[in-house]
Amino acid sequence: MEQDDSSVMRKYFLILPAILFLIIFFVLPLTFVITQSIYQPDKGWSVDSYSKFFTQKVSRNAYTRSLTIGLLVTAVSLLTGYPAAMAISNIKNDSLKGLLMTLIVFPLMTNSVARTFSWLAVLGREGLVNNLLAALGILDNPVRLLYTPGAVFFGLLQLFLPLMIISLVSALENLPKEVPLAAKSLGANGYNLFFRIYLPLTSEGIVSGCTLVFTGCITAYVTPAVLGGSRVLMLSTLLYQKASVTLDWNMATVIAVIMFLTTLLINYISRKLSNLGVSK
Known part of the structure; x- marks a missing residue:
């Protein structure tokens, strides 16, 4: 049982660098971009920018x-x-x-x-x-x-x-x-x-x-x-x-x-x- 647990831990350890890379260089930047698109300092949280995009010809x-x-x-x-x-x-x-x-x-x-x-x-x-x-x-x-x-x-x-x-x-x-x-x-x-x-x-x-x-x-x-x-x-x-x-x-x-x-x-x-x- 302990041997199985150690093998599972080794597998997770091997994929950890890839997961960290994706979080740092993909998830976090994507979250920042999405946040910037729906938050404006003068209006707060709003989806008006999306409405403006689709209303402009x-x-x-x-x-x-x-x-x-x-x-x-x-x-x-x-x-x-x-x-x-x-x-x-x-x-x-x-x-x-x-x-x-x-x-x-x-x-x-x-x-x-x-x-x-x-x-x-x-x-x-x-x-x-x-x-x-x-x-x-x-x-x-x-x-x-x-x-x-x-x-x-x-x-x-x-x-x-x-x-x-x-x-x-x-x-x-x-x-x-x-x-x-x-x-x-x-x-x-x-x-x-x-x-x-x-x-x-x-x-x-x-x-x-x-x-x-x-x-x-x-x-x-x-x-x-x-x-x-x-x-x-x-x-x-x-x-x-x-x-x-x-x-x-x-x-x-x-x-x-x-x-x-x-x-x-x-x-x-x-x-x-x-x-x-x-x-x-």
Whole structure:
């Protein structure tokens, strides 16, 4: 009995540094930000700042745009990343699989600023796309591709698609190989195999990938600032304006809390949807 107690104590001792790190560098700062968003020295405790955020057209449009683009990027990442992850996980050659994973991870090792600025050479008025369309005779004059929601969408998709693929590959690699084989031996066709075996058993990877991609989209600053500019205002760029330009720290903390709560809500919804898939 004493030996069991000592082993349990050792386990708790090993996780103590991680718990302290999270408390000091995550829980306490988050508590401070939430407190700052609902407390004003002249008014005391109040949620008027949240009401002000949603009544202002600029803030409301920035929130709607961020939510829409984030969900679109997450959905497209899932739809394109799942087939890619399945193809990679089914490769028998370890060298080829390692090469493909390296190519997928390689963009993550490139600075996000450099990756974003490279889109200027692609989407600019004298960029690759406009020059190609002009050479094909499709366009007579260059069109504005930068500083549009589409530019922000493609920039964020290129930035966070690898995170989705990595999460899905990990989930598919952990799927027992005997399960799909057993389903096939019992007469399962491709439709049933995918929707009743692969999707439910890789739901955790889907949830993790969706959470990572959506969180990255709604909190990214460089990509919306460079590719969207002031024309496509996102929550992250609005937060920067409130904190660094107008020095409205109260509204900046409100935006930060709304971003955090939105990511929690999306994670909760995705987990509920994944549980529905498992229950079927």
